[in-house]
Amino acid sequence: MEKSLLTKNFKNNIDLISSKIPSNSNFIIRDLILKGNIKCVILYINGLSNQEYIERGIIYPLLFKIDEELDNRENICSYLTQRYISCYDCKITQNINDICYSLKHGKCIILTENNDSCIICNTIGGSYRSITESTIETDIRGGKESFVESLEINIALIQQKLKNKNFKMESFIIGDESETDVVLMYVENIIDPKVLNNIREKLKSIKAPYIPDVGYLSQHMEEYTFCSFAETKVTEKPGKAISDMLQGKAVIMLNGSPQVIILPAVFIEFFQAFEDYSNRLVLGNFDRLLRIAAIIIVLLLSPVYLTLLEYNVRFLPLPLIKVLINSRLGIPLSPFLEVLSMELIIEFLREGGIRLPTPIGQTLGIVGGIVLGEAATKAGIVSYVTLVVVAVGVISTFVIPNYEMSITIRFLRFPLIILAKLFGFFGIISGLYIIFLSIVSKDSFGIPYFSPFAPLRSSGLRDTILRAPLKNLNSKPKIFKFTKNKEKKNE
Structure with missing residues (x-):
């Protein structure tokens, strides 16, 4: 970007700055006459700046506190900041x-005549949502505060709890049209420098006109565009962001977004909850085993049920076969269409409940599911057993603590249902093999996605499906280290 400078021509300076700022009604140009008939102008954007502070701390002292002639001062800007501007x-x-950058971010500019410099005052203001409890990530224990849309407030929430001398922040401007502020945070003596450089290069390479949300940013940074598994985590909780930074990860904040990106991320992390470490060892591990069981149920319950009905019913005990036969008497749909239609209806209800206001959405999800399920079974369209199988799968998705991974697991059961219809158990095994292959073959910013299982890192196994006691987890983790294969690839 070409560097242009102010001159001693007062009017030209104002015109040059005004030409680079949108000429809207909220762009304020306040003219002043200082002691000695020195012309002065204050520039700011109303709504981004704290107007009350500008009036009290800048305009008032310049108009009423100056009691000396200023025309003989060589460096009038420096003198004003040291003596009069509060x-x-x-x-x-x-x-x-x-x-221009400062104006667009809520600061005000003070220009004086016959001077080729100006004063930039930090008067950032505006209205922001107050700090509240997260409605998406609910925790029984720990702090209740969550990030808001203000970048400054979010940074303060991190610094209140993380007072490490090695805590570092780097600023970026992303978005050719929006010029959105992005901050990269990390703990310098913990994060792998090669991982950090990889993240930096990804941020610098982003070319987009507008980045309104962390979801846009993460998609521009991820390498595997068509893979359904996320390479980054998203959170609204400052405690989670700090915990991950102390494990050797980086956090990316976006101005205007109440969520932050945590990267790199490995597969097993998406099934670990922050509360696992607050609960006692046995209870925390029990919760983790429940989540693993829930994943298996969501992925396999409907496909296995369909395969048993259409291909391998002889595997079932005779009493259960009789129950299935009685439940399917008079059902016009095939087992495949029966399962698929119910799974799709559940997804319609779930998506509709998210888009509607909270009270209406909850009512739609509960009442809609009960009414449709009861009506479908009484009308003889769906069997009772199919309804139970689908309902158990839906309940199991609620156990997965990460929303993005929950969506991914829910999506993957549809290809498995289709493969089960076409090839039976062979189709299910083939589908699971493809899923496993996609997980093992990818990485997240140089970190193997299936680490610490592949490649095997014994030190990382202390906190995976089960966790060790907290006193054994205090050492710096070694799984978030740059891999040699990735290093050679980048070279």
Whole structure:
């Protein structure tokens, strides 16, 4: 970007700055006459700046506190900031690009005549949502605060709890049109430098006109576009972000987003909850085993049920076969269409409940499921056993703590149902093999996605399906280290 500077022509300076700022009604140009008939102008964007602070801390002292002639001062900007302006953060610059950037981010500019410098005052204000409890990630224990849309507030939430001297932040501007502020956070002595450089390069390579949310940002950074498994985690909880940084990961904050990105991420992490470490060892491990069982149920219950009905009913005991026969008497749909239609209806209800306001969405999910299920079975369209199988699968998806992984697992059961219809148990095994192959073959910013299982890293097995006691987890993890294969690939 070409670097343009201010000159001593007062009017030209104002015109140059105004030409680079949208000429909307909220762009304020406040003219002042200082002691000695020195012309001065204050520029700011109303709504982004704290107007009350500008009036009290800048305009008032410049108009009523100056009791001396200023025309003989060589460096009038420096003198004003040291003696009269009460703003806590002031900077003197000649760079037009810095001036325009500061204006767009809520700061105000003070220009004086016959001066080729200006004062930038930090008057960032505006209205932001107050810190509240997350409605998506609910925890019984731990802090209840969650991130908000203000980047400054989110940074403060991290710094309140993480007072490590090696905690570092790097700023980026992403979005050719939106110029969105992005902050990369990490703990310098813990994160692998090669992983950090990989993340930096990904951020610098993003070319997009507008980045409104962390979901856009993560898609631009991920390498495996058509893989359904996410390479990054998203959270609204400051405690989770800090915990992951202390494991050797980085956190990316986006101005205007109440969520942050945590990267890199490995597969097993998506089934671990933050509360697992607050609960006692046995109870925390029991919860993790429940989640593994839930994954198996969501993926395999409907496909195995369909395969047993259409291909391998002889595997079932005779009493259960009689129950299945009686439940399917008069059902016009084939088992495949019966299972598929019910699974799709459940997804319709779930998606509709998300889009509607919370009270209506909850009512739709509960009442809609009960009414449709009862009506379908009484009308003889769906058997009672099929309804139970689908309902158990739906309940199991609620056990998965990560929303993105829950969506992925829910999606994968549909290909498995189709493969079960076409090839029976061979189709299910083939589908699971393809899923496993996609997990093992990918990585997340240089970290093997199926680590620490493949490649096997024994030190990382202490916190996977089961976790060890907390006193054995205090050492720095070694699984988030850059792999040689990835290093050679980048070279």
